[in-house]
Every structure is written in C-alpha cells, then in structure tokens.
Amino acid sequence: MNLLLKLLLTALAVFTLAHFLPGVTLSGDIYINAIVVALVLAVLNVLVKPVLVILTLPITIVTLGLFLLIINALIILLADKLIDGFSVSSIWTAILFSVLLSILESILQSFLKEDKK
Secondary structure, eight states, X not given: OHHHHHHHHHHHHHHHHXXXXXXXXXXXXXXXXXXXXXXXXXXXXXXXXXXXXXHTHHHHHHTTTTHHHHHHHHHHHHHHHHOTTEEEOOHHHHHHHHHHHHHHHXXXXXXXXXXXX
C-alpha cells in the first residue's frame, strides 16, 4: 500500500511539473501517462541507475557527486524514449525536471509521515 501511494505521489509530481515546466509534456491521456512515467522511472531507478552509478564511479568521485545529476537526467531521457506520451526537450530540461521532481516528491511525502513518539 505504501509503494502504491508513493507511486501515485510521484505521478502527481510528474503531472504538476509537466504542467508548469516548459519543455516537459504529457500527451494523450495525461493522467494515465503520468502514472506510467512514475512507474517507468521507478523501474529504471531500480534496474538501470545502479549500473550507471557503478560504471561512472570515478567521474562521480572527481565531480564530488554532481555527475549524479547527469545520471538522473539520462534516466529521465531514457523514460522519454520508452514512453510515447511523455517528452523532454533537452538534457538541461531533464536536469531541471530531475531536481524539481526530487524536491516536489520530498515535500509531498513529508505530508504522509507521522510523528514518531
């Protein structure tokens, strides 16, 4: 249940960013496509991202971790290629989308956390 809720929150964040961020578009049935984008991003983050992080570990260390922004943007561009109703115009837009998506997901998920006593 928690995984499904996080997926729906990510879909809400994708929908919101696609609405406000120029260069990111959802077409067709935008609600279903937002859920598909969230699902594909989750799968790519689990399967592809660890391989990319390991392969680019030296450059990530040299750039003090900033290269992880490029890896996140590449994951988003890969999702763009895999999903017909989702498009990102450039790598710079993908980097901005990645950063804003992380921030928005953190804000949305903070509303769900309960205070532990």
